[in-house]
Amino acid sequence: MTDTPPPRPKALPPGVFPPERIEIDEFHLRRYTREDAEPLHEAIKASFAELHPWMPWCVDPVKIEEQRDFIERGFLAWATGRAFDYGIGTSGDGERGEEFVGSISLMDRIGPGGLEIGYWLRSDATGKGIMSRAAARLTEIALGLPGIERVEIHCDAANARSAAVPERLGYRLAAMVERLEPTAPGETGRGMVWTTP
């Protein structure tokens, strides 16, 4: 008979959540809805060349079922406090009066006291400071939640544009970690762990 391991302790107390919508300058972060599957799918397809090297889930062909599944899993992850996934929207000509330009998540996967931020942008939305400003605000919000003392951003050592985000925000490089295998084709397998000071 095998023993079931005890559930991993959660970073946030029960019933505590970050806001579902966050306004930042000309764009906003908002919790995903099922209607986001299509724009999410389009954004991933349009950014395949830039995402594929770094995001293990970005493989050919990009299937909308996977974006639907990501959103469904996100509902459960949000409700159980394990991850808070936001679509990033700017005002534009989209059907919903906004343009979908990327994704950012706050994740409970670095142990007690901490939350990790992960992100990507649609290629034509890069170079405008959208991610740096989104990550800055989410960091501030995370550090204001009960029990959260640090926020981390992890990326591969070769992913200079990703590493530039925490560096720009004043995070410090806390560790370099050797992974057994790279998880995406651009990766070296050497990981950077950036953390709030």
Ligand SMILES: CC(C)(COP(=O)(O)OP(=O)(O)OC[C@H]1O[C@@H](n2cnc3c(N)ncnc32)[C@H](O)[C@@H]1OP(=O)(O)O)[C@@H](O)C(=O)NCCC(=O)NCCS
């Ligand atoms: C990682 C990623 C989100 C970074 O995108 P980015 O456009 O470089 O980041 P930002 O949106 O913060 O934009 C920063 C740029 O805007 C400029 N900028 C303009 N206004 C700015 C502002 N108000 N604040 C900060 N930067 C600003 C910066 O100077 C910088 O310019 P540079 O590209 O010439 O250096 C993007 O490259 C990406 O999606 N990559 C593929 C997926 C990926 O690797 N994800 C991370 C996995 S760990």
